Amino acid sequence: MASLITCPHCGVRPKEEFAIRGDASLVRPAPTASDEAWHDYVYVRTNPRGRTLEHWQHVAGCRRFLVVERDTFTHDVHSVTDGAAFARENGR
Amino acid sequence: MRYSAFSIVKNALSGNLKWKPQWRQAEPKSHYDVIIVGGGGHGLATAYYLAKEFGVKNVAVLEKGYLGSGNVGRNTTIVRSNYMLPGNEPFYEFSMKLWEGLERELNYNVMLSQRGVIMLYHNDGQRDAYIRRGNAMWMEGVAAELIERDQLKKMIPFLNYDHARYPILGGLLQRRAGTARHDAVAWGYARGADRHGVDIIEHCEVTAIRRENGVVSGVETTKGFIGCGKLALAAAGNSSRVSEMADLKLPIESHVLQAFVTEGLKPCIDHVIVYGGGHFYISQSDKGGLVFGAEIDGYTSYAQRGNLATAEHVMEEGVTMIPGLSRVRVLRSWAGVMDMSMDGSPIIDRTPIDNLYLNCGWCYGGFKATPASGYCFAHLIAKNDTHPVARFLRLDRFARGYAVDEAGAGPQPNLH
Ligand SMILES: Cc1cc2nc3c(=O)[nH]c(=O)nc-3n(C[C@H](O)[C@H](O)[C@H](O)COP(=O)(O)OP(=O)(O)OC[C@H]3O[C@@H](n4cnc5c(N)ncnc54)[C@H](O)[C@@H]3O)c2cc1C
Ligand SMILES: [Zn+2]
Numbered sequence: 188m189a190s191l192i193t194c195p196h197c198g199v200r201p202k203e204e205f206a207i208r209g210d211a212s213l214v215r216p217a218p219t220a221s222d223e224a225w226h227d228y229v230y231v232r233t234n235p236r237g238r239t240l241e242h243w244q245h246v247a248g249c250r251r252f253l254v255v256e257r258d259t260f261t262h263d264v265h266s267v268t269d270g271a272a273f274a275r276e277n278g279r
Numbered sequence: 280m281r282y283s284a285f286s287i288v289k290n291a292l293s294g295n296l297k298w299k300p301q302w303r304q305a306e307p308k309s310h311y312d313v314i315i316v317g318g319g320g321h322g323l324a325t326a327y328y329l330a331k332e333f334g335v336k337n338v339a340v341l342e343k344g345y346l347g348s349g350n351v352g353r354n355t356t357i358v359r360s361n362y363m364l365p366g367n368e369p370f371y372e373f374s375m376k377l378w379e380g381l382e383r384e385l386n387y388n389v390m391l392s393q394r395g396v397i398m399l400y401h402n403d404g405q406r407d408a409y410i411r412r413g414n415a416m417w418m419e420g421v422a423a424e425l426i427e428r429d430q431l432k433k434m435i436p437f438l439n440y441d442h443a444r445y446p447i448l449g450g451l452l453q454r455r456a457g458t459a460r461h462d463a464v465a466w467g468y469a470r471g472a473d474r475h476g477v478d479i480i481e482h483c484e485v486t487a488i489r490r491e492n493g494v495v496s497g498v499e500t501t502k503g504f505i506g507c508g509k510l511a512l513a514a515a516g517n518s519s520r521v522s523e524m525a526d527l528k529l530p531i532e533s534h535v536l537q538a539f540v541t542e543g544l545k546p547c548i549d550h551v552i553v554y555g556g557g558h559f560y561i562s563q564s565d566k567g568g569l570v571f572g573a574e575i576d577g578y579t580s581y582a583q584r585g586n587l588a589t590a591e592h593v594m595e596e597g598v599t600m601i602p603g604l605s606r607v608r609v610l611r612s613w614a615g616v617m618d619m620s621m622d623g624s625p626i627i628d629r630t631p632i633d634n635l636y637l638n639c640g641w642c643y644g645g646f647k648a649t650p651a652s653g654y655c656f657a658h659l660i661a662k663n664d665t666h667p668v669a670r671f672l673r674l675d676r677f678a679r680g681y682a683v684d685e686a687g688a689g690p691q692p693n694l695h
Contacts, residue, residue: 190588207578208691223678230678231528231529231530232519232530234519234520234529234579236520239579259533259581261582
């Protein structure tokens with residue numbers, strides 16, 4: 188895993204400053220969605236070998252939630268976006 | 280060839296040139312009754328018990344690398360049955376009992392060493408939790424002992440008892456627990472399965488699962504198409520990838536776990552010691568090296584290598600518990616890909632596809648489970664029915680609201 192993450196707010200920081208929340212490609216279902224939809228959201232993962240989107244929180248910095256795009260096999264980090272900006276861009 | 284004192288003497292006299300390979304280098308047949316994907320401990324044990332206990336002899340194990348190249352050859356070899364939840368404890372105790380008879384069963388020295396596993400506590404709350412866990416073990420008929428500080432000091436004098444933040448107040452001991460030689464477990468099961476007619480096919484990667492009329496008809500591999508009556512997945516860290524070949528998504532994330540070994544020392548650590556302030560654990564191998572590790576790195580990964588910051592963290596935990604460790608040199612470190620499940624417990628079950636069977640979710644604790652996992656998975660495949668001790672380890676347990684969550688951490692794999 189890359190040792191440095193470039194936070195859009197704080198700059199280049201060691202990855203130990205971040206807490207990893209998990210898969211950011213999942214979209215939260217509507218409160219009234221079926222049990223199956225909620226089950227898939229909470230428990231089921233694509234778990235790709237390759238590019239993935241993850242929520243990382245900069246707990247020892249700005250405390251913003253970020254979306255980190257990285258490769259689970261090469262460990263390259265491709266992009267880091269602010270969580271709110273990512274949600275807007277993706278119409279969530 | 281049966282191994283015995285006599286066979287050692289006989290072979291020594293002929294210059295040790297007449298030992299036979301422990302299993303055949305089989306080439307794939309066109310069809311098997313059962314194909315098992317993954318030649319780790321679980322796949323090999325499954326094949327062994329299928330052939331030996333359940334009379335299913337036309338079986339192949341397909342392994343993409345060499346035998347033992349996965350987690351079975353990368354783990355820190357701890358075997359124990361000191362779980363708390365009723366969904367887990369009978370299963371792991373069944374495994375422990377199989378371990379206790381395994382060398383005789385396989386005619387193979389797996390170097391089971393019941394040296395005792397002790398888990399330390401550092402405050403009153405943890406002590407209460409361990410008493411509760413010990414009582415839960417007793418209720419399943421498994422002996423557990425609470426060792427208080429004075430007694431522990433006599434047993435293990437070199438711990439940092441008076442650490443300011445994590446003073447050591449005692450520990451929960453399972454005396455029957457310990458370690459086993461990981462490679463020997465893979466080799467022993469492979470040899471046993473081979474002797475019962477199982478084909479073990481190495482360097483044969485499954486690349487696709489072929490389905491006809493809604494059921495599996497066989498697998499595409501790097502050695503061509505191989506047909507099967509039933510397909511059983513035991514691919515550990517790669518479970519999501521092989522399941523995806525059958526359009527199945529799992530409650531699994533793959534994470535990386537590291538381990539370390541030091542230079543060889545004279546015997547100094549007699550038990551497996553588990554730190555309660557973190558996840559650090561340590562034991563001494565028969566060669567003298569101190570084998571240790573701690574928590575997973577925390578990010579999803581399919582790379583069999585970890586991050587240096589985690590290595591540093593592990594060492595710090597170790598030195599906090601045993602200050603003398605700071606004088607020891609680390610020889611090697613390595614890592615494996617863990618199939619972390621959503622509740623930290625494994626899955627041995629059927630799937631929505633009738634003749635496809637699933638074994639995964641072993642997290643960082645599947646080595647100890649190897650015998651029971653193989654036995655229960657073979658039982659399921661042969662009889663299409665769950666073995667009683669594995670009845671809580673179902674794939675649909677999350678949907679039904681029956682997660683088996685020892686840590687109480689919720690559906691967050693990097694916290695289990
Ligand atoms: C560092 C470390 C320490 C650990 N410590 C302990 C411990 O102290 N105690 C404990 O109980 N557990 C421990 N574990 C966990 C334990 O090692 C695993 O849970 C267990 O080995 C998993 O089962 P297995 O042996 O079948 O896996 P593996 O040996 O990984 O077997 C799976 C096999 O499937 C093969 N495969 C994958 N995809 C394909 C494909 N497409 N085609 C063909 N073959 C394929 C892989 O090559 C691999 O050989 C540890 C693990 C690690 C990495
Ligand atoms: Zn920041």
